[in-house]
Amino acid sequence: MSKKLIHGLFDDDDILMDGVKAVRQKGYEIDEVYTPFPIHGLDKAMGLKPTRIAYASFAYGVFGLLFASWLTWYMMISDWPQNIGGKPNQTWLQNMLAFTPIMFELTVFMAAHLMVWTYFFKNKLYPGQKAGNPDPRTTDDMFMMEFIFEGDSTELESILKESGAVEVNVKEIKDTTGNQLWFKIPKTAVVLIFALSSLTSCSSSDEPQREPNTVYMPDMYYSVAYEPYSADPNGVDGMEARIPADNTIKRGYVPYEIPDTNEGYQEALDSLKSPIATTDETLKKGEYLYNIYCISCHGINGDGQGKLVQNEKYLGVPSYAPSRLPNITEGSIFHVETYGKNMMGSHASQLTSQERWKVAQHVLKLRSQLK
Numbered sequence: 001m002s003k004k005l006i007h008g009l010f011d012d013d014d015i016l017m018d019g020v021k022a023v024r025q026k027g028y029e030i031d032e033v034y035t036p037f038p039i040h041g042l043d044k045a046m047g048l049k050p051t052r053i054a055y056a057s058f059a060y061g062v063f064g065l066l067f068a069s070w071l072t073w074y075m076m077i078s079d080w081p082q083n084i085g086g087k088p089n090q091t092w093l094q095n096m097l098a099f100t101p102i103m104f105e106l107t108v109f110m111a112a113h114l115m116v117w118t119y120f121f122k123n124k125l126y127p128g129q130k131a132g133n134p135d136p137r138t139t140d141d142m143f144m145m146e147f148i149f150e151g152d153s154t155e156l157e158s159i160l161k162e163s164g165a166v167e168v169n170v171k172e173i174k175d176t177t178g179n180q181l182w183f184k185i186p187k188t189a190v191v192l193i194f195a196l197s198s199l200t201s202c203s204s205s206d207e208p209q210r211e212p213n214t215v216y217m218p219d220m221y222y223s224v225a226y227e228p229y230s231a232d233p234n235g236v237d238g239m240e241a242r243i244p245a246d247n248t249i250k251r252g253y254v255p256y257e258i259p260d261t262n263e264g265y266q267e268a269l270d271s272l273k274s275p276i277a278t279t280d281e282t283l284k285k286g287e288y289l290y291n292i293y294c295i296s297c298h299g300i301n302g303d304g305q306g307k308l309v310q311n312e313k314y315l316g317v318p319s320y321a322p323s324r325l326p327n328i329t330e331g332s333i334f335h336v337e338t339y340g341k342n343m344m345g346s347h348a349s350q351l352t353s354q355e356r357w358k359v360a361q362h363v364l365k366l367r368s369q370l371k
């Protein structure tokens, strides 16, 4: 037997609600209701199953969290560990607090965005989709119940009329696959989405950009106050930053007189002695600092095989082994920590002189364990 498409039109949402209840009481299943605005409680009255999008959202959130964990681990721990603000940088767990904002943001981002896409696709709302609405009046001031019905529909039609339908239309469905309820993704829509996303993510030409980009928030970007190192017409010498008062040093600072030259290096190597004694406590502190500041290049054993070396981001890092560096002393280590050497940068701004001595103690300890 062929199927029929039955449309019952109403001109009032309260009457429609009562109609929905009456039809369902008689045991008829409603296929769809079209309304110009959301009607509270209609989903319940129609007997629609509650949405499971919350489960999808949870899964997307978990995915976002896992993705962020992997991303931060790969970028900051595995591929290119960096020493930022003296945070321990060798294990993901120790850094997790610093990564929390990223993890939080990606969790929310994935949950929200993927859920929106799921919602749109589930509801067949995507570019190029033809309106599934069989009667444009339902976008204006009419409400419509739709049934796909098989068999004798006279009872249903009379129930609809009794419950206040202003119009009941019955149509034969010839080709059952041709009605508007079928889900088809137009190819153009897919192509369009991909084209748009690639357009927004990269520029298609190799030409240098002729026009500068637009400042997003000029009132935040251009500070009203003078910036620390900018020119300041009211400042001393026309500068915002001031030179420290004569004959003053910052708290805890110990001047280092040996110059950053080859002769200076030799002098430190030959005659510079640590002002602090080596104790368990200073060694422990030295190890702790070494594991933050030096390990990514020099490796945990001092064999010159840190993560950055293994990943070939940084080359030429020597092992501390006596066979490789036969002559180094606590003085020369301190000197190198202070000024850096060739590819190795200075650590004087990150470690106080006391701390540099303690790290040097740990380097000597590692060295004694290497061949």
Ligand code: HEC
Binding pocket: 290, 293, 294, 295, 296, 297, 298, 314, 315, 316, 317, 318, 325, 328, 332, 333, 336, 337, 341, 342, 343, 344, 345, 347, 359, 360, 363
């Ligand atoms: C970014 C990578 C990197 C970091 C971080 C780093 N080093 Fe180095 N270090 C090097 C390289 C490269 C050399 C080899 C320099 C040369 O001789 O050309 C080197 C050399 C040395 C030497 C031998 C210098 C000599 O006398 O020949 C010592 C000692 C040393 N580093 C100690 C340290 C200590 C202690 C730390 C932590 C405070 C540290 N390094 C952090 C890359 C690094």
